[in-house]
Amino acid sequence: MSSEPAIEVEKLVREFKKGPRAVDGIDLAVSPGEIYGFLGPNGAGKSTTVLMLTTLLPPTSGRASVGGYDIVRQGSQVRATIGAALQEAALDAILTGREHLMLQGTLQGLPSAERRRRTDLLLQRVGLTEAADRRVGGYSGGMKRRLDLALALVHSPRILFLDEPTTGLDPQSRSALWEEVARLARDEGMTVFLTTQYLEEADVLADRIGIIDHGHIVAEGTPARLKAEIGSPTVEVTPTEPESGDRLAELLSGFGDMRRNGNGSVTVQLPGGEAELAEIVRILDRADLHVQMLQLHQPSLDDVFLAKTGRKLEGAGDDASPAAAPEAGGGPERRRRGR
Amino acid sequence: MAVDAAAGAASLPRSRQTASLLEQTLAVGRRSVVRTSRQRALLIFPMVFPLILFAINGSALSAATKIPRFPTDNYRDFLIAVPFVQGAMFVSITAGVDLARDIETGFLNRLAMTPLRGEALLVGQLGGALVLGVIQAVVYLLVALATGVTIVSGVGGALVLLILSVLISFGFASLGGLLALRFGTGEAVQGIFPLLFVTLFLSSSSLPRNLIKADWFREVATYNPVSYLLESIRSLVITGWDAQALILGFGFATVLLVVSLAFSQSAMRSRLARR
Numbered sequence: 330m331s332s333e334p335a336i337e338v339e340k341l342v343r344e345f346k347k348g349p350r351a352v353d354g355i356d357l358a359v360s361p362g363e364i365y366g367f368l369g370p371n372g373a374g375k376s377t378t379v380l381m382l383t384t385l386l387p388p389t390s391g392r393a394s395v396g397g398y399d400i401v402r403q404g405s406q407v408r409a410t411i412g413a414a415l416q417e418a419a420l421d422a423i424l425t426g427r428e429h430l431m432l433q434g435t436l437q438g439l440p441s442a443e444r445r446r447r448t449d450l451l452l453q454r455v456g457l458t459e460a461a462d463r464r465v466g467g468y469s470g471g472m473k474r475r476l477d478l479a480l481a482l483v484h485s486p487r488i489l490f491l492d493e494p495t496t497g498l499d500p501q502s503r504s505a506l507w508e509e510v511a512r513l514a515r516d517e518g519m520t521v522f523l524t525t526q527y528l529e530e531a532d533v534l535a536d537r538i539g540i541i542d543h544g545h546i547v548a549e550g551t552p553a554r555l556k557a558e559i560g561s562p563t564v565e566v567t568p569t570e571p572e573s574g575d576r577l578a579e580l581l582s583g584f585g586d587m588r589r590n591g592n593g594s595v596t597v598q599l600p601g602g603e604a605e606l607a608e609i610v611r612i613l614d615r616a617d618l619h620v621q622m623l624q625l626h627q628p629s630l631d632d633v634f635l636a637k638t639g640r641k642l643e644g645a646g647d648d649a650s651p652a653a654a655p656e657a658g659g660g661p662e663r664r665r666r667g668r
Numbered sequence: 669m670a671v672d673a674a675a676g677a678a679s680l681p682r683s684r685q686t687a688s689l690l691e692q693t694l695a696v697g698r699r700s701v702v703r704t705s706r707q708r709a710l711l712i713f714p715m716v717f718p719l720i721l722f723a724i725n726g727s728a729l730s731a732a733t734k735i736p737r738f739p740t741d742n743y744r745d746f747l748i749a750v751p752f753v754q755g756a757m758f759v760s761i762t763a764g765v766d767l768a769r770d771i772e773t774g775f776l777n778r779l780a781m782t783p784l785r786g787e788a789l790l791v792g793q794l795g796g797a798l799v800l801g802v803i804q805a806v807v808y809l810l811v812a813l814a815t816g817v818t819i820v821s822g823v824g825g826a827l828v829l830l831i832l833s834v835l836i837s838f839g840f841a842s843l844g845g846l847l848a849l850r851f852g853t854g855e856a857v858q859g860i861f862p863l864l865f866v867t868l869f870l871s872s873s874s875l876p877r878n879l880i881k882a883d884w885f886r887e888v889a890t891y892n893p894v895s896y897l898l899e900s901i902r903s904l905v906i907t908g909w910d911a912q913a914l915i916l917g918f919g920f921a922t923v924l925l926v927v928s929l930a931f932s933q934s935a936m937r938s939r940l941a942r943r
């Protein structure tokens with residue numbers, strides 16, 4: 330792996346007229362072959378950053394290089410190096426999927442035979458072979474996203490930008506897109522810069538995460554490290570009889586910080602990690618206190634976001650969030666690349 | 669998503685080079701033509717409307733030929749120039765709305781993220797409008813011949829008429845493209861269209877300039893370049909080979925095209941803001 334970052338950003342700023350700084354002096358570096366998750370709520374500055382890095386929006390100040398090329402002075406080289414699927418799947422409803430890919434291949438300078446080969450291959454890869462000659466206007470949202478991804482890959486870019494690629498997708502399509510993104514990094518060594526407002530998506534896919542809020546990067550690191558920074562896990566215990574709540578609280582008072590949740594339920598922090606769970610079970614058993622529910626909570630990226638910004642990430646609890654996707658796709662750990 | 673893992677193990681493209689300006693223009697142009705050809709409403713209605721007006725005015729205003737010094741005794745010979753220019757104005761809407769839609773949907777950004785050159789993007793985007801202009805010109809010419817219009821300049825004159833008509837269409841298409849790039853929405857382009865139409869009515873579309881009674885109208889028509897577009901087409905039908913009329917017609921059409929393209933190029937740079 331080359332030591333030179335695939336993406337390097339220094340003090341990048343973008344100001345809009347009569348508006349706040351959308352991006353306010355961010356620094357980041359993404360290594361070749363890495364999946365970098367850029368996590369933040371709506372309006373945090375994720376898409377503005379992507380537009381600058383893909384040369385579609387000039388920065389107000391600061392500098393950035395993509396694939397070793399400066400985004401301001403070497404825009405054409407940057408564009409030849411990257412593929413991008415932006416927030417809205419920008420497709421022509423009147424053209425077919427195949428026509429999109431052929432057009433993109435031509436503009437990317439692929440020779441005719443290579444263009445056809447690559448088109449067939451990508452259609453197959455994203456499962457659109459049967460729909461290839463249908464107009465895109467009749468595609469579902471998931472099909473459009475898949476075509477969008479295929480278009481970004483026509484010229485086999487070294488670096489791929491995905492701006493909220495799964496927003497609005499059903500769990501199955503989302504899960505499959507995760508698989509494909511993970512495969513691109515794992516098998517083809519592609520660097521992926523992925524923006525998302527979904528915690529689960531960042532957690533599942535990204536090797537490293539940058540959390541952006543109000544144009545600032547407020548935290549950066551691997552998902553595990555970020556969560557570890559927040560602290561220890563918690564356990565939530567709900568007694569069968571709500572009136573046993575006081576006794577339960579007394580029994581668990583020797584562990585860590587405690588919170589009463591109502592209905593007798595108690596949440597207690599485990600400074601010693603999940604190993605302390607066994608001791609809790611033993612104490613409850615010795616006291617003959619019957620519990621209705623006992624649940625271990627690991628720190629989540631939402632906790633990280635809350636700790637760093639003082640508020641919950643928008644949409645984190647939405648039904649549309651990808652938290653439900655693992656059931657459809659076999660679980661997050663299947664996608665995580667073992668490195 | 670039915671991701672095929674085996675297909676994923678494909679090799680990278682072996683050879684890749686920047687497509688030439690011509691290849692890029694043709695690729696974008698082909699897409700524009702395909703788009704236009706698949707939107708039949710876009711083809712038919714703008715083409716039919718000028719013909720309906722031609723039929724109505726050709727019948728209702730035929731008495732105008734009795735005005736002394738009117739250049740022909742068949743009003744349709746005089747009026748046939750109008751559908752050509754009116755159709756070209758409709759082409760400006762088609763081209764402008766098409767480009768505005770690409771801006772609104774982000775498709776223009778998609779194209780901008782390729783090594784595509786701005787000139788190819790601009791001219792290629794107008795390809796569909798160009799084809800529309802050709803189809804319209806041929807249809808109007810056939811309708812003219814079918815309704816008894818005589819082209820005094822003969823077959824050669826008819827060919828020049830087609831070329832001139834397509835040039836005018838391309839000029840107006842460029843203007844539509846410019847409006848789209850400046851304003852960025854199809855609604856804005858459509859909103860400006862009536863102003864364009866006014867220039868047709870304030871020209872020598874219904875009467876020769878020397879027969880317009882109202883001084884102000886005649887003055888406006890004289891300064892209105894649309895009059896010269898109409899009169900150049902009209903000259904081929906009624907007069908024969910009139911060099912001055914043709915120079916003025918081709919000249920104004922070329923100026924419209926060149927100026928619109930030049931401003932469009934600048935507007936495209938601002939719009940894309942890519943580096």
